Amino acid sequence: MPQPPEAVLFDCDGVLVDSEPLTFAQIQEEFAEHGLHMTIPELEPLFIGHTIEETGDYARAHGAMLPADWADGFYDRMCARLARGTALMPGVEALLDRLDAAGVGYAVGSNGRMQKMRATLGQHPALWARLEGRLFSGQDLGMPKPRPDLYLHAARSIGADPARCVVIEDTATGASAGIAAGMRVLGYAPSGENPRLKAVGAEIFRDMAEVPGLLGLE
Numbered sequence: 001m002p003q004p005p006e007a008v009l010f011d012c013d014g015v016l017v018d019s020e021p022l023t024f025a026q027i028q029e030e031f032a033e034h035g036l037h038m039t040i041p042e043l044e045p046l047f048i049g050h051t052i053e054e055t056g057d058y059a060r061a062h063g064a065m066l067p068a069d070w071a072d073g074f075y076d077r078m079c080a081r082l083a084r085g086t087a088l089m090p091g092v093e094a095l096l097d098r099l100d101a102a103g104v105g106y107a108v109g110s111n112g113r114m115q116k117m118r119a120t121l122g123q124h125p126a127l128w129a130r131l132e133g134r135l136f137s138g139q140d141l142g143m144p145k146p147r148p149d150l151y152l153h154a155a156r157s158i159g160a161d162p163a164r165c166v167v168i169e170d171t172a173t174g175a176s177a178g179i180a181a182g183m184r185v186l187g188y189a190p191s192g193e194n195p196r197l198k199a200v201g202a203e204i205f206r207d208m209a210e211v212p213g214l215l216g217l218e
Contacts (some may be wrong), residue, residue: 002216007160008099009151009178012110012135012168015188016127017120018087020048026078027055031074042208045196049171050110051144079119086120088127089188091208096130104206107134109154109167111144111174119130145212146173155181166215172196 013019024040026209027047031038035159036059047055053069060066072139098105110117114137121128121135136154143149166177170188180203186195187202198204205214212218 001216004216005184006168007105007107007155007158007166008215009165009167009183009210010106010108010144010168011155011169011174012108012117012121013112013166014048014089016089016092016108018089018118019082019116020044022086023078026074026081030070030074030077032038034059034064034066036062049111049145049173051061051103051139053139066095073154075113079115082116082124083119086123088124089208093127095208095211096127102212102215102217104215105158105160107131107136107147107154107158107160109122109136109138109150109174109177111150113137128211134174141217145177146180148177150169151178151181153182155183168211169197169202170194172200172202175200175202178202186211 010016024043027043028038028040046058056066056071093159096106101147108131114135117135123133138144138150141150141153143153151167151207152162155165160180162181162183165183167183167185168188169185170180174199175185175187187197187204189197189204190206194204194205
């Protein structure tokens, strides 16, 4: 059985909150409005885990006539959409309860802006209260994944040894950041399969109820 970690570092979108379907629907609609027509299955492997700025750069390179300030406007529109109702991923609160009971710290490292985390996590007041002060944005801090800096920063900000942290991610981009930081990475794949996550070295699991056992807490 593994030794319990000092802290668990969570990605946000697709790990804590079910925000990705709404986000990709917004991207698809806005790309189409500006001349680039793509299906959501085409969009997801290209942009999941990436920043909105990177997404806009790709669209422009492939013919979309996006305005220069598109990323900021998109963020405002997307956050308004997400704020109307974004569910938590199943089992998240029970997992945090288990970490609290075991004395294991936690934090969040997201490639999204703090504005987005406030729109999604903020509509769940009990969870927001638990995470406030432990939310770190790769975009806002200028250290987006797949660079390791965000997870190293998150660990040190909560007083945890990075070498004793475990990352929970649902994208290859984020998993690569955790591995580059020298951390063990658990890859959340509710379908049971995610070849991209597995290829970069994440340990695949499909249900948050599995995590305590994987962390040596049972």
